Amino acid sequence: MRGLPLLTDTTLISASVEDAAAIQGLPLTVKTVPPHVLLGEGLTGLLTHHEGAVGCYGDQSEFCSEELQLLDNEGRTVITQHRVMCQDKERTVTVINVYCPRADPEKPERKQFKLQFYKLLQSRAEAILKDGSHVIVLGDVNTSHRQIDHCDPSDIEDFVENPGRKWLNGFLHGGRQTEETNEEEPDEEPEVTSSDPVHGGTFVDTFRHFHPTRTSAFTCWSTMTGARQTNYGTRIDYIFADCQLAKEQFVAVDIMPEVEGSDHCPVWAKLSLLPPAQLQGPPLLHMLPARVCRQATETVPLLC
Secondary structure, eight states: OOOOOOSEEEEEEESOOEEEETTTTOEEEESSSOOOEEEEESSSSTTOOTTOOOOOOOOTTTHHHHHHHHHHSEEEEEEEEEEEEEEEEEEEEEEEEOOOOOOTOOOOOHHHHHHHHHHHHHHHHHHHHHTOOEEEEEOSSSSOOGOOOOOGGGGGGGGGOOHHHHHHHHBBBTTTOOOOOSSSSSSOOOOOOOOTTTTTTTTEEHHHHTTTTTOOOOSSOOTTTTGGGGEEEOOOOEEEEEHHHHHEEEEEEEEEETTTTSBOOOEEEEEBBBGGGGGGSSSSSSSEEEESSSSSSOOBBBBO
């Protein structure tokens, strides 16, 4: 069966090459994009100047034009949209590959900048979802969601009151649920349904969907202190998916802490998706690992 594997913290490039198009701000080269894939850069639309863009930019009324430009210049985003078969129906899956800005503790204004980027990301993702496409958001979000996702949450004042965590509570389905820290994983996966006021947003943290109580599952460690050797880290790299896609098409999700070369480790997911019948046969978009990135989590899909 052909699936749609996803990798994070890995730069991937096309193996069948003709014309190269560099994506601003990302160590990524996209070459000869096939007709069933739409490609876009950034969240605002200001960085996309070609035909066949993904579109659906959401409500940007609370942002001024200068702010939109600044947010897209620092937050790094590449978006691809793919035609696939879901439950015997042809649908599209839009993959938003993102690096969210980091908030510098010594610069209070950076916290607000980071939150504005989160709002812009949520607006774009929800607009694409409302337009009828399934949506996957993945990459370095630069916030550990729950206490289970942090090596030492007790050392952080007002951990649960962190604005980034509050945003994740609203963005994710079940984001407000009670913290569980049992090391044994349940026999059954938690039920994933559409969003409601109690359970928050329309997206699912797919790692926690499959591993709701796994502890010490970190994806980022300080290289200054050698924290990876003692697994003193955080989980800030995610694969989010809309509720329906997560429930019906995700087969497995996990992290790869054994893979070194960066202060982050890869995160992967496998989906049981097929290309439409007219596109089946030899792979139309071959993607190969090129090199591991530092800091940012650049992620693109592999159709195979």
